[in-house]
Amino acid sequence: MTTKPTRNTLYCGDPPMRFSNLFRSDPEGGYMSLFKGRRAFPSYNTRVAIRAACDLLELQPGDEVLAPAYNCGSEVDPLIHAGLSVRLFPVAQDLIADPARIEPLISPRTKALYVIHYFGVIQPALAELRELCDRHGLRMIEDCALSLLSGASPAEGRTGDVSVFCFYKFVPVLGGGALVINAPDLQSVNPFNRPAPRKVVVKTLVRTGLTAALGSTRAKGMVQALKGKPVAENAPLENDKLEDIPGHYYFNPALLNAGMSVFASRPLKSFSVSQAISARRSNWQRYRDLLEGSPGVHLLLPELAPETCPLNMPVMVADRDRVVQTLQSKGIGATPWWAGFNRNLDWSGQEEAMALKNKALSLPLHQYLGAAHLDYITAQLQAAL
CATH class of the missing domain: 3.40.640.10 (Type I PLP-dependent aspartate aminotransferase-like (Major domain))
Structure with a gap:
């Protein structure tokens, strides 16, 4: 149990x-x-x-x-x-x-x-x-x-x-x-001379809070419902039937040359680098020990170099989107990593990368998770598969 x-x-x-x-x-x-x-x-x-x-x-x-x-x-x-x-x-x-x-x-x-x-x-x-x-x-x-x-x-x-x-x-x-x-011939001029627009900051704050509380899929549905739009997955692109990336992923011209918001700069002043590195590496190792050899799971990072601090634990699974929804319904912050395709790019001939985008699943391993969390996440992933 x-x-x-x-x-x-x-x-x-x-x-x-x-x-x-x-x-x-x-x-x-x-x-x-x-x-x-x-x-x-x-x-x-x-x-x-x-x-x-x-x-x-x-x-x-x-x-x-x-x-x-x-x-x-x-x-x-x-x-x-x-x-x-x-x-x-x-x-x-x-x-x-x-x-x-x-x-x-x-x-x-x-x-x-x-x-x-x-x-x-x-x-x-x-x-x-x-x-x-x-x-x-x-x-x-x-x-x-x-x-x-x-x-x-x-x-x-x-x-x-x-x-x-x-x-x-x-x-x-x-x-x-x-x-x-880095290049010595480039001028050292700070391009971020504008404050972050308040309206954009508030929208980002609301979206982040909803995603943290509900998971990305349910948060997306709630936002669409509030806007009076039908709940749906990413819309398919007209030409090639690929799913589009979320709308807020596209560059917002209102943020051109905008500096960092106080919502980011203030908390960052007390962040511990050593603690984050150590915890993330330990969590990655535990995931690998738990998932290595699991049926239906392919580890995208089978080894970890000594100087690597992992962002997350990426795995490849079949029926990725269904698995993600199942994990999110259990309160797990799994994501369909980089799902969707920028509509302004030519994706022809890129089957290798497209397979990654369609099958990669990200499991959280951040520094605020402990061994019990990872054991629970792994068990739920294996059950979902």
Whole structure:
């Protein structure tokens, strides 16, 4: 018999001493301690940082950017808003951005390469990707939204001309991102000179609260009901019958150059890096021990490098959406990871990435979960399968 855990119990091993309470011990305070000595600027969210990066890199409308086909859809939309042409390069289940598969796609129009670190794992061919960009005169945008606490020191992201980060995926805050400038020829100008629009902040707060309380599927239904719309799943795209991404994933022009909201900046000042890293790694290990060899479950991260702080535990399952709904009905924060397809992208020939988007399920392993929570989640997943 499986017992549902009660209050959150922190489950973690010994903290890595080199990161010990990094945020709390720095007299300057807070999240920016991760970027000490670097040209880093906090933004309303990561999409706002990506959009600012386009202007900073002087990318012009019509320029081509190569981006991974395995994407959320939200991170590429700021590129499209900037007038750029986004061409997808293939990504398989190994989640590697392979220079050998990228280089043949480079054309005279190509001006930049967009690289994503998935689930906290730093891309293994990062040095080769940098060399590829240098050889072809391309800029690199390094997306570290999922790898904030990974690397030899947290907040790596030192290879791209610019790198972008996300805080709310690792800390329970409302939004928050950062743009870091690495290339020496780029000016150190803070592009986030506007306050976050109050209306957008309130909408985000309400949506976040509903999702936390009800789960993403039921929260979506409630929002649609409040708007007087019929409850439905993501609408299929007209041309290819693929499901669209949620509407709020698309770039909101009202947030252009918006700075971080106080709902994000204040809580971040007391966040402990060491505790988060230790707990997340311990939780990942427990998931692996519980799920390894389970029928119907394919682990997307079968191993964890010593310097990886996982965002979540991603698994591939058949009938993913049904399984997610079942888990959410049990109060589990599972998500259909990156379900839906940005309607402004050409998905033809990207079957490998599309299989990931249609089958990947994310299990929570954040630092506020303990062993009993993971045991319960695993048992419910196995029952759902």
